[in-house]
Amino acid sequence: MHAPKPPTVISVAGLSKTYAGGFQALKNIDLTILRGEIFALLGPNGAGKTTLISIVCGIVNPTIGTVTVDGYDIRDDYRAARSKIGLVPQELTTDAFESVWATVSFSRGLFGKRPNPAHIERVLKELSLFDKKDNKIMTLSGGMKRRVMIAKALSHEPEILFLDEPSAGVDVSLRKDMWQLVRELRESGVTIILTTHYIEEAEEMADRVGVMRKGELILVEEKATLMRKLGKKQLTLELSAPLDGVPTTVANYDIALMNDGRDLVYTYDTKAERTGITTLLEELKRAGVSFKDLHTTQSSLEDIFVDLTSR
Amino acid sequence: MNLQAIRAIYFFEMNRTRRTLLQSIVSPVISTSLYFVVFGAAIGSRITEIDGIAYGAFIVPGLIMLTLLQQSVTNASFGIYFPRFAGTIYEILSAPISYLEIVTGYVGAAATKSIIVGLIILITAFFFVPVRIDHPVWMIAFLLLTAVTFCLFGFIIGIWADGFEKLQVIPLLVIAPLTFLGGSFYSINLLPPFWQKVALVNPVVYLISGFRWSFYGVSDVGVGVSLAMTCVFLVVCIVIVGWIFRTGYRLRN
Numbered sequence: 001m002h003a004p005k006p007p008t009v010i011s012v013a014g015l016s017k018t019y020a021g022g023f024q025a026l027k028n029i030d031l032t033i034l035r036g037e038i039f040a041l042l043g044p045n046g047a048g049k050t051t052l053i054s055i056v057c058g059i060v061n062p063t064i065g066t067v068t069v070d071g072y073d074i075r076d077d078y079r080a081a082r083s084k085i086g087l088v089p090q091e092l093t094t095d096a097f098e099s100v101w102a103t104v105s106f107s108r109g110l111f112g113k114r115p116n117p118a119h120i121e122r123v124l125k126e127l128s129l130f131d132k133k134d135n136k137i138m139t140l141s142g143g144m145k146r147r148v149m150i151a152k153a154l155s156h157e158p159e160i161l162f163l164d165e166p167s168a169g170v171d172v173s174l175r176k177d178m179w180q181l182v183r184e185l186r187e188s189g190v191t192i193i194l195t196t197h198y199i200e201e202a203e204e205m206a207d208r209v210g211v212m213r214k215g216e217l218i219l220v221e222e223k224a225t226l227m228r229k230l231g232k233k234q235l236t237l238e239l240s241a242p243l244d245g246v247p248t249t250v251a252n253y254d255i256a257l258m259n260d261g262r263d264l265v266y267t268y269d270t271k272a273e274r275t276g277i278t279t280l281l282e283e284l285k286r287a288g289v290s291f292k293d294l295h296t297t298q299s300s301l302e303d304i305f306v307d308l309t310s311r
Numbered sequence: 312m313n314l315q316a317i318r319a320i321y322f323f324e325m326n327r328t329r330r331t332l333l334q335s336i337v338s339p340v341i342s343t344s345l346y347f348v349v350f351g352a353a354i355g356s357r358i359t360e361i362d363g364i365a366y367g368a369f370i371v372p373g374l375i376m377l378t379l380l381q382q383s384v385t386n387a388s389f390g391i392y393f394p395r396f397a398g399t400i401y402e403i404l405s406a407p408i409s410y411l412e413i414v415t416g417y418v419g420a421a422a423t424k425s426i427i428v429g430l431i432i433l434i435t436a437f438f439f440v441p442v443r444i445d446h447p448v449w450m451i452a453f454l455l456l457t458a459v460t461f462c463l464f465g466f467i468i469g470i471w472a473d474g475f476e477k478l479q480v481i482p483l484l485v486i487a488p489l490t491f492l493g494g495s496f497y498s499i500n501l502l503p504p505f506w507q508k509v510a511l512v513n514p515v516v517y518l519i520s521g522f523r524w525s526f527y528g529v530s531d532v533g534v535g536v537s538l539a540m541t542c543v544f545l546v547v548c549i550v551i552v553g554w555i556f557r558t559g560y561r562l563r564n
Contacts, residue, residue, distance in 0.1 A: 059405050061559045089401050093397055093399050096397070097330060102323075106319050110408065111315075112313040152402065
């Protein structure tokens with residue numbers, strides 16, 4: 001019997017990167033990725049997400065700091081560290097003149113794995129690429145090229161998969177396929193780290209979320225905790241008759257008139273002991289305000305994200 | 312040692328050669344054949360012989376070297392520059408391969424290709440002029456050494472270049488003049504004494520001289536000196552490539 005593997009699969013400590021031009025892309029990053037999780041890295045363009053991924057994958061040298069992958073230092077034990085990682089970069093960079101089959105087989109070889117046509121066939125079928133296996137890559141659509149890049153990353157059976165902006169320039173159906181594949185990979189034990197601008201996907205897929213801004217990792221949190229912690233809820237009351245102003249008796253509530261006075265919106269904190277909804281409604285009743293409908297909305301990860309990164 | 316990776320890179324590069332057969336193999340052979348016609352037949356008919364060798368045959372080693380140098384530099388520089396240009400280099404850099412393995416794959420493929428071209432030209436030469444090879448083992452040794460050395464040199468250019476122009480500049484402005492002035496078509500002993508001294512600064516003189524010796528047993532400079540100079544240049548290239556990888560120059564920065 002093998003001893004169970006430690007829960008940490010990637011460990012980043014004190015990592016900084018200053019490019020030759022003097023631009024500091026990463027500032028003292030500490031991050032732990034857990035085995036088998038889906039970790040979403042969010043942040044605006046230029047926040048340092050791609051630099052962070054590039055360092056872990058060995059494409060860019062760090063200025064200072066250490067990174068270990070499954071216990072192997074990315075510099076001292078680069079072979080062991082890199083052989084565990086599959087990377088799908090953001091840019092669609094492919095060998096235009098190669099066939100799909102050749103380029104995916106090439107990737108497997110680069111990672112030191114013996115040829116295994118059965119595995120390549122399985123990967124291509126899973127990505128609906130098998131019927132295009134003999135096509136030159138340049139003849140494929142953008143979405144298909146993206147699939148080819150995923151196939152290359154999966155060709156050598158990685159334990160960790162990096163997806164850098166996987167949804168960029170991808171249509172809805174491919175995006176759905178891709179997320180399905182990500183779920184299946186996670187089921188099979190693969191750790192997945194992704195960066196995305198489509199926050200709803202991070203919200204839907206990720207176990208944990210990290211937010212980067214200007215080279216700093218400003219937050220790492222369980223997605224659910226994050227939502228709870230920063231999540232605000234809004235109660236919208238659709239009024240029977242429009243109001244000119246907020247009734248004075250409820251003026252001390254975080255309340256606003258919207259939609260030309262037809263909606264009364266109350267923002268409250270879900271983690272507070274009392275939401276204040278009951279008393280608000282009583283006050284409104286007393287003030288003679290009646291409403292025909294009501295609904296609540298929870299702030300999305302996107303709202304939280306915009307809130308964090310715009311500070 | 313990640314032999315699978317070396318194999319993958321080598322065959323990837325050789326496939327590229329096969330796809331571009333006209334440009335890679337046929338065109339250098341045709342252009343060299345033109346040299347035989349022009350220099351060997353037209354001009355050579357008036358020069359008759361140098362060092363007791365028919366002029367047409369005399370230029371064969373120089374012509375092979377000329378092509379070998381240009382092909383080696385061009386193939387190797389393009390081989391590593393193109394993935395950098397297209398962005399596919401990310402995969403090489405993220406793969407569990409050592410620098411030595413990367414260089415072996417790329418330089419090995421580029422050298423194979425230029426040696427193939429060199430041998431085809433040699434075979435072609437037999438159809439035009441009376442070629443003889445006195446020291447075949449040394450001939451092959453010089454061929455190999457030169458191809459590997461200049462493929463390494465090309466590899467360096469391919470890393471250094473940040474545009475297609477820079478990629479072309481070295482073969483056109485450095486390699487071509489050095490080869491033409493390095494005694495491809497004449498013995499440097501035919502030069503005035505002053506220019507003979509100047510020629511000795513040109514590293515290509517040693518390559519051509521040694522290579523010609525392996526054919527006809529005559530040389531401009533001692534064959535030992537030729538061999539030593541070739542090895543010096545090889546070592547210089549290895550040191551620069553080592554430095555590139557140690558610092559991540561233009562690759563990991």
